[in-house]
Amino acid sequence: MTTQMFGAPIRRKEDPRLLTGGGRYLDDLGQHALAAAFVRSPHAHARITDIDVTDAVDVGGIVAIYTWEDLPGKVAEPLPLLIPHPTLTHGRTGYALARDEVNHVGEPVVMVVATDRYLAEDACQRIRVDYELLPVVVGIENARDGAHLVHEDAPGNVAAHMVQETGDVEAALATAPHTLTLDLAIERSACMPMEGKGVYARWNDEDGELRIYSSTQTSTGVRAAVAAKLELPLAKVECIAPDVGGGFGVKIMHPWPEEVLVPWAARLLKREVKWAEDRREHFISSAHERGQLQKVTVGFDDEGRVLGLDVKFWHDNGAYTPYGIIVPIITSTQLLGPYKPGAYRCEFWSLYTNTVLVTPYRGAGRPQGVFAMERTMDAIADYLDLDRAEVRSRNFILPEEMPYDHGLLFQDGRPLKYDSGDFPASLDKLKKLVGWDDFEAYRAEAEAEGRKVGLGIGCYVEGTGVGPYEGGHITIETSGRVNVATGLTTQGQGHQTAFAQIVAQELGVPIEDVHVTTGDTRKMPYAVGTFASRAAVMSGNAIALATRNVKAKALRIAADALEVSEDDLEIVDGVVQVKGAPTTSMPLGTVAVLSNPLRYAFDDAAKAATQFAGTFDPDKPPVADDEEPGLEGRDFYSPTQATFANGMHAAIVETDPVTAEIRILRYCVIHDCGTMINPMIVEGQVHGGVAQGVGGALYERMAYDESGQLLNASFMDFLMPYASEVPHIEADHLETPSPLNPLGIKGAGEAGCIPVSAVIASAIEDAEGFPITSMPISPVELWELRQRHETGELPSLRHHHGQHQTAAAPSRDQEPTA
Amino acid sequence: MTDMTTEQLLDVTVNVNGVPRTASVPARRLLSDFLRHDLQLTGTHVGCEHGVCGACTVLVDGKPMRSCLMFAVTAQDHRVTTVEGLCDAPDARPCATGERMNPVQQAFAECHGLQCGFCTPGFLTTVTAYLEENPAPTQDEAREAISGNLCRCTGYQNIVKSVLRAAEIRTERLGEDGGEAGYAAAPAARHTSSSANGGERA
């Protein structure tokens, strides 16, 4: 048997290259390409009255300047609305260059192409655009009150209004022994990959062909979108995602204006053109996410069991909706987590504001949903004076209830049906890891030292690996080299290693012989993209199926050549051999030679496959009727539904009694993503997710002023965590294989960040003794909450266990309605 | 109006990775752009262009500097080491796939200290210089040492481990001269559930 590869913490194959300066990121390519730069709107909402480029044309090195007026045909039409939905009744998208109105600061208005980026930016500074200012809508409250409109033809600023319901919520709430209502808020953050976006296009005029490199999460998507915009046959366009310096969601959105304009200009100018986004551009013209206001009403019994849950929320979708309403749909469905909600109704409004558009950021609506649900669980526990973990476990869906159908539609339009998971086991592991039952003793100790500590918890379920499909393609060369291609892209997930592990294991070859290519439409033109924690599930399984095909073919050919039965053969270390008699054998490379009968001998291996070499049956064609030449296999994996991963986090925080500084003392993670291909990589994904979650809980927010200016559009002002801000993460895993796919895999990419805001809010609330309803939270905000709490404006928790509570203050409870 | 076509070019010579390299550039050319685009040493990355993220960190006369905050002309006649140059360090060793890696590079590979790899060159140069001064850091010191560099992928857990492991490899290699460092499909140094026991109790 070849060394166990699947499930082992194999070191990454991509690392020696990336560690020695050998990475090839977008801006490393096209060193002699022309450079594009953009004049972007300085206003959040305005009409363009005049554009004057006269001063710019004199700048040396300027090749071209374009405004909307210069754009032909489909390039001048609005960008596509990628994911339509029946409830998205007022979907709007922008233009590649603003036509006559701008709807957020940063919207591209003029494109300059020059011999060098410095010169292109010089020219941008000399272009004068006159604007007539329009009223600006910033913030969900302002969008909701509808006094001013972002788009004149979208009344109330409502892009979409959607309701999903199972059971009779009104009745459930009316008859529930207790009800509570919570008003909650989450602010905007953003993916902020260390590498911004970028596009580099080469037009080959002789062949009429376009090659696009894009720092994207979907090269097939960009290819199709650009071909449509430029009205080119798909066959004349190829798109390659080179090394990509992080994505986290923002690069699944496409086509970005620049992805259309750069290839268009390259074709028009018959020159290579490149644009690499700078950090300010990324802040003001890429996408953000998370901003929501929520209202939760829950009815429950004396044991804390939820009987009815009524959720309303208002989602800030920014200026346009090119990615549809995926984010709020996910919030509304994934909010349910590992729980049975009784009757459930979720109603949301997706609202326009004059801010950067909103598309998925790692977690994609789940952090907000989990925040709503977990705050609710804590509120129930406090109301009934029950242990918070106990309330959760009383509401869990049990393993024997799987598969569990919530009776709702998920983001892929398919039933929200959990395939597997063992939530009680996860909770048990988490409680042990964090020392849940010993916490009160620890709190007492800390209090004796004058310290304030709190314990928080949060649980989530994550639908991962959504369809429609991914593919895998394997070829084995006569040298024994195994080439693997899948169409989705890589932004640091270690696909070259994880997918190679699958192939090495399935085929029985050394991992060193396996070479994986992702995100290159020349190698695999059928693909969807990397999002929704789907790469391992989708491409992993597709590659496994393709490997099984190629292996079957190899065994067929070898069985014929060795004159044995296929069933007696195995492949070990790249050699096909008879089980128990390994001297009767043939290297896979030789099988590859035999698979491809040749006329010409270009090397020794080829010589063996030529028509005069060896014996053959003159009555059979060189390639059998139902075979194809070559040792090659291809297959696709297309599941009927998503597979559901889950996890639970707990944290201990300390809040400074004087300065209100918040410190995470411990952070514990239990994570179940089914079978793991490479636990080292999975754990790395969890670490990175938690760090982004910590950023979202304590530091990161997009600070827009009322005129729609983003005040903190730099790394100086937008506080992304450094190593000093991220706690030591203690992680442990549970492996509940998914019954849905051959490898038992569930996705892992987003998990780490999903419950963090909920967990930290829970822990701060536990430390302070009053409700935390809005995240992120800074020391200043916590300090202000303390002031309001002291004056009695902010009620205490009913049953807080710390000593700092104000006794007998009224709770947030609405008195029982029944 | 200034006629930009006549922007004055200066011959700038910088000793990069032990080799004097010259290019004609305008006075405003950033050192990061000079390295990346004029010398085509694209291992140095630019994440923010304003001195905050550390991705562009190179060693100038052995000291970590943000190359996005320096003009190429300022580096005239100085010694600059980029990530590519770390591979030529005396304590670099070839790995199984052929690349030469210094102890820090080797440690990042062993400890899964990188994901997308974009921030990584800045960490490698920073940590290489740090270990020169502090060859045996504690965990807290290791964390402190990397606290000026942003990484959006790893959550820093494995970077801290990498710093500690790099110190070990560095010490191991101090005594020897040459030889092949292991890099293959070997299990990673430290991984997964082990950390469940590794957390310090608050």
Ligand code: FES
């Ligand atoms: S690019 Fe120089 S510090 Fe960020």
Ligand code: FES
């Ligand atoms: S590895 Fe991606 S930013 Fe650090």
